[in-house]
Amino acid sequence: MTIIDIIDYLGTFAFAISGIRLASAKQFDLFGAYVVGFITAIGGGTIRDSLLDQTPFWMQHPSYLIVTFIALLFVLTFSKYLVRLNNTFFLFDAIGLGLFVVVGIDTTLHVGFPFWVAIIMGLITGSVGGVLRDILINELPLLFRKDIYALACVMGGVVYYACHLLDLSSGFTQIAAAISVMLTRILAVKFHIGLPVLKGSDDESPSNL
Amino acid sequence: MTIIDIIDYLGTFAFAISGIRLASAKQFDLFGAYVVGFITAIGGGTIRDSLLDQTPFWMQHPSYLIVTFIALLFVLTFSKYLVRLNNTFFLFDAIGLGLFVVVGIDTTLHVGFPFWVAIIMGLITGSVGGVLRDILINELPLLFRKDIYALACVMGGVVYYACHLLDLSSGFTQIAAAISVMLTRILAVKFHIGLPVLKGSDDESPSNL
Amino acid sequence: MTIIDIIDYLGTFAFAISGIRLASAKQFDLFGAYVVGFITAIGGGTIRDSLLDQTPFWMQHPSYLIVTFIALLFVLTFSKYLVRLNNTFFLFDAIGLGLFVVVGIDTTLHVGFPFWVAIIMGLITGSVGGVLRDILINELPLLFRKDIYALACVMGGVVYYACHLLDLSSGFTQIAAAISVMLTRILAVKFHIGLPVLKGSDDESPSNL
Numbered sequence: 236m237t238i239i240d241i242i243d244y245l246g247t248f249a250f251a252i253s254g255i256r257l258a259s260a261k262q263f264d265l266f267g268a269y270v271v272g273f274i275t276a277i278g279g280g281t282i283r284d285s286l287l288d289q290t291p292f293w294m295q296h297p298s299y300l301i302v303t304f305i306a307l308l309f310v311l312t313f314s315k316y317l318v319r320l321n322n323t324f325f326l327f328d329a330i331g332l333g334l335f336v337v338v339g340i341d342t343t344l345h346v347g348f349p350f351w352v353a354i355i356m357g358l359i360t361g362s363v364g365g366v367l368r369d370i371l372i373n374e375l376p377l378l379f380r381k382d383i384y385a386l387a388c389v390m391g392g393v394v395y396y397a398c399h400l401l402d403l404s405s406g407f408t409q410i411a412a413a414i415s416v417m418l419t420r421i422l423a424v425k426f427h428i429g430l431p432v433l434k435g436s437d438d439e440s441p442s443n444l
Numbered sequence: 445m446t447i448i449d450i451i452d453y454l455g456t457f458a459f460a461i462s463g464i465r466l467a468s469a470k471q472f473d474l475f476g477a478y479v480v481g482f483i484t485a486i487g488g489g490t491i492r493d494s495l496l497d498q499t500p501f502w503m504q505h506p507s508y509l510i511v512t513f514i515a516l517l518f519v520l521t522f523s524k525y526l527v528r529l530n531n532t533f534f535l536f537d538a539i540g541l542g543l544f545v546v547v548g549i550d551t552t553l554h555v556g557f558p559f560w561v562a563i564i565m566g567l568i569t570g571s572v573g574g575v576l577r578d579i580l581i582n583e584l585p586l587l588f589r590k591d592i593y594a595l596a597c598v599m600g601g602v603v604y605y606a607c608h609l610l611d612l613s614s615g616f617t618q619i620a621a622a623i624s625v626m627l628t629r630i631l632a633v634k635f636h637i638g639l640p641v642l643k644g645s646d647d648e649s650p651s652n653l
Numbered sequence: 654m655t656i657i658d659i660i661d662y663l664g665t666f667a668f669a670i671s672g673i674r675l676a677s678a679k680q681f682d683l684f685g686a687y688v689v690g691f692i693t694a695i696g697g698g699t700i701r702d703s704l705l706d707q708t709p710f711w712m713q714h715p716s717y718l719i720v721t722f723i724a725l726l727f728v729l730t731f732s733k734y735l736v737r738l739n740n741t742f743f744l745f746d747a748i749g750l751g752l753f754v755v756v757g758i759d760t761t762l763h764v765g766f767p768f769w770v771a772i773i774m775g776l777i778t779g780s781v782g783g784v785l786r787d788i789l790i791n792e793l794p795l796l797f798r799k800d801i802y803a804l805a806c807v808m809g810g811v812v813y814y815a816c817h818l819l820d821l822s823s824g825f826t827q828i829a830a831a832i833s834v835m836l837t838r839i840l841a842v843k844f845h846i847g848l849p850v851l852k853g854s855d856d857e858s859p860s861n862l
Binding site for chain 3: 464467468470471472473474475476477479480490494497499500503506509519520523579580581582
């Protein structure tokens, strides 16, 4: 088991915990909460693999099922103490997000797509799981509204591309990109930095045609 | 037309009826209700085929479109009497669910994936249509919250796997798996058996970073 | 740049504007609104390409990203005047819809599927973007409930098929199909023509099993 595997499992664990907790708050049953946790953890990579016409990564190894199951046991056992662990989960989540984005970019470049597609796939890998989670629990997708989540994924893609243009080694590039995702995310939450919110009317109806 | 075809059409019919009725309750128009019925009926198999990189089954024969259309005519004609037929629809639904799960498992094993992937694909085939239906009508997915629906699909997969380990014939295995899905579902509804519901707070926000 | 490209960009622009405006009304941040606009514009074609096992069209050229970005700038700059432009957007949307439907049909026939699949793919290409938009902003899909949107796509498919049966040239067929989508849509909105709405109870629970 490499350091990458460990980060991957930590990220999966944190994403699954987030899905399980939000599903619990909506009175999902045990199995429903497990499914929402699993989809939160693997949803982004699955959509990426589907768009790239690859076999979804989680179908090749049961570890993601198992890590999600451990996350469920964890929530059941420590439900009273979870709120105190919010900072820990947030850190796992930020670290996992950095890794997921880099994996998404690497996979896409490897299949032969140009960089702008890879940056989008990094974004999809990091953020679609949380969007699917919010759709399943029937809430407005949080990450489009708060704390620079999606943009942190894009930031990682831009740093990846900059390192590539500067001909830096692929190991350095990956670490730099992952760390910039994490730092963007952590700084945004710490200092409550958000993007401007659009204010609009939803009156789209044509008149007097 | 084999007995399998008949069960397949009954299941499709029951799934489509369920989508059409719930869409009607939300004031969807005729065509919208038809689309929701169709997606309820074919959604699970479509996601399965997409994950397995197969051509979606309903694109190979128009029968699913036609059965859904008959379901729409049926709802229009007998709308007053539908509630009295709830038990009949429920039985069709349970029988169809058993078949859908077995078809999902068979297809996946045939493509060459291991058993644990096949069990997940059985679950996806049986349950994703209902989840998509609930997303389209903007409700919390019912099956994650009530009456052991998703778990009945998994139960079928476990029985399938047990029969396989015991080297039973494939015909017997398929029937045993389908019947265990149906019975699990029927017993859960008859005796109001549900999984424990998680109770959780949705306060995930990190503090004092 | 051909006339087809121009219509394609106009349609993409109108679809993106619609996504960005509805996301703004829900307090999405700038980036979230951009993403919703992009998904509204490319969602239908992406699901079509995925079902047909083709590389999603927008991954082959960055123009859809760029047109969506221009749409975002447009909404930001002219937010006060947007309501006055509703008729213009509606026309762009109807013209784009006609083109999207025809592109969906052509692509599907080209891959070798029969006509009834192509008509469904025309419907998917034209309407799924708006459905995904409404799911993301957590609203009931508008197009299943108002003003003959989905059925206009099917109408285009039927006209396409009729022209094909009459052995008309492919250029004429495409234009006739696109125009019938537009006219159906425009007439439905102008004269407030809608499909009948189903009225149903959502009481599906079986009793006295």
